[in-house]
Amino acid sequence: MIFPTEAAYRAYLQEVRDFLWQEIDPLVPQIERDEFIPFDQLRPQFRQHHLFDCLVPEAYGGLGLSTMQYAPVLKEIAKVHGGLRAMLHVHHSSVHLMETGRPEQRQRYLPRMATGDLLVCFGLTEPDSGSGLDSQSHAVRQGDVYRLTGRKHLITNAREADLFAVFCFTADATRGTREFSVLLVERGMPGFTIEPMAHTMGCVGASHDLLHFDQVPVPLDNVLGREGLGLQQQMAFLEISRVFIAVAALGTAERALELALAWAKQRVTFGRPIAERQAVQGYLAEMATDVYALRHITLDALRKYDAGQRIPEESSMCKLFAMEAVGRVTDKALLVHGGLGYLKSSRIEMLYRDARLNWLEEGTPTIHKLIIARTLLEEECALFGRGTELL
Ligand SMILES: Cc1cc2nc3c(=O)[nH]c(=O)nc-3n(C[C@H](O)[C@H](O)[C@H](O)COP(=O)(O)OP(=O)(O)OC[C@H]3O[C@@H](n4cnc5c(N)ncnc54)[C@H](O)[C@@H]3O)c2cc1C
Numbered sequence: 001m002i003f004p005t006e007a008a009y010r011a012y013l014q015e016v017r018d019f020l021w022q023e024i025d026p027l028v029p030q031i032e033r034d035e036f037i038p039f040d041q042l043r044p045q046f047r048q049h050h051l052f053d054c055l056v057p058e059a060y061g062g063l064g065l066s067t068m069q070y071a072p073v074l075k076e077i078a079k080v081h082g083g084l085r086a087m088l089h090v091h092h093s094s095v096h097l098m099e100t101g102r103p104e105q106r107q108r109y110l111p112r113m114a115t116g117d118l119l120v121c122f123g124l125t126e127p128d129s130g131s132g133l134d135s136q137s138h139a140v141r142q143g144d145v146y147r148l149t150g151r152k153h154l155i156t157n158a159r160e161a162d163l164f165a166v167f168c169f170t171a172d173a174t175r176g177t178r179e180f181s182v183l184l185v186e187r188g189m190p191g192f193t194i195e196p197m198a199h200t201m202g203c204v205g206a207s208h209d210l211l212h213f214d215q216v217p218v219p220l221d222n223v224l225g226r227e228g229l230g231l232q233q234q235m236a237f238l239e240i241s242r243v244f245i246a247v248a249a250l251g252t253a254e255r256a257l258e259l260a261l262a263w264a265k266q267r268v269t270f271g272r273p274i275a276e277r278q279a280v281q282g283y284l285a286e287m288a289t290d291v292y293a294l295r296h297i298t299l300d301a302l303r304k305y306d307a308g309q310r311i312p313e314e315s316s317m318c319k320l321f322a323m324e325a326v327g328r329v330t331d332k333a334l335l336v337h338g339g340l341g342y343l344k345s346s347r348i349e350m351l352y353r354d355a356r357l358n359w360l361e362e363g364t365p366t367i368h369k370l371i372i373a374r375t376l377l378e379e380e381c382a383l384f385g386r387g388t389e390l391l
Helices: 006-034 039-048 067-080 082-098 103-115 230-266 278-306 312-342 347-360 365-378
Strands: 120-123 138-142 145-156 163-172 177-186 192-195 208-219
Touching: 006 039, 006 067, 006 082, 067 082, 067 230, 067 278, 082 103, 082 120, 082 145, 082 163, 082 230, 082 347, 120 145, 145 163, 145 177, 163 208, 163 230, 177 208, 177 230, 230 278, 230 312, 230 347, 278 312, 312 347, 312 365
Parallel strands: 120 163, 138 163
Antiparallel strands: 138 145, 145 208, 163 177, 192 208
């Protein structure tokens, strides 16, 4: 870890917070109005404040933060702006994905990801099928290339990225194999086109585009890691990435609670601040309880992950609880604000929309319930062995 002391780490956190609130927060109304994040303009500042290299290991020029150390950074970004959070979330999760590459691939890509000169995005979701093993995207080996055909949509950072990690089937007729793999497709490869998609409800300003692959010749060398590892790589990076989404939801929920508290003290009806009304206090108490619970399940998952444990169940539980909790908290924050909260000029209106992306990205509630129930029913759920006897 690059920070020699706890004080040095805390100073870094403070610097990031100051940057986000002093330099980025004033840009939020413009980003919301234009539905555009001026990424090229912001890139040098993000680099200066270590917003690209948090999770890149020190050996590749990054800060090499643990996930527990990174979480407060991500949470603060989510408090300021959801679109920016979505962009940086995909960048940091892609670092985890690229770490599953071969040593020379890590050496080639991670140092440039650390400086923000290289953005990588990941393509799982497809318009014509489900994700993972339901993928219709396929690449057939012809000589020293794979010919990739298929479509991926809703791919965050497609406008800015130079490298696209595409989950697909790779087939080799001479060997008679068909494997699920990740291919690294470079912007500009023949037959690869990117089509912008419509603007989003919340987390605005980031790009989420449609990728078309028409017989794209991808060199064999561009298989991330090796052929057949795709499912393992998907599970490995999503396991931690989904906890990061829970951390982002925590940021949105905390900010909504802070704003609701401030507003409840300020707004006077019938001669008294609404904060003195029991009904409003009820909303605030329920919001704070959700925030507290969300903070602690994510902390538990991150602590275990940093200690080297696998956390597949915790990851889905964090994601499931987070999307429901942030939904409840932003609902109540809107109610505390009354009609003014519904106006575009209100930050609650923005947080309310930002929170809804947490339901969708990296798996809907249905999918996480399926994952959790499957572990409960098919295997002995590892969760019940880990320290639960103490509580
Ligand atoms: C702003 C934004 C950014 C995104 N960024 C990325 C990105 O960078 N990379 C990427 O790969 N994807 C990205 N996504 C896609 C996102 O991960 C998916 O939208 C999400 O996982 C849901 O998948 P889907 O859209 O295919 O929904 P569908 O699979 O069409 O689901 C529709 C409904 O059916 C349910 N359903 C589907 N299959 C089943 C099943 N087998 N059993 C029970 N219920 C089922 C779902 O739970 C859901 O309620 C992004 C999405 C958005 C909105």
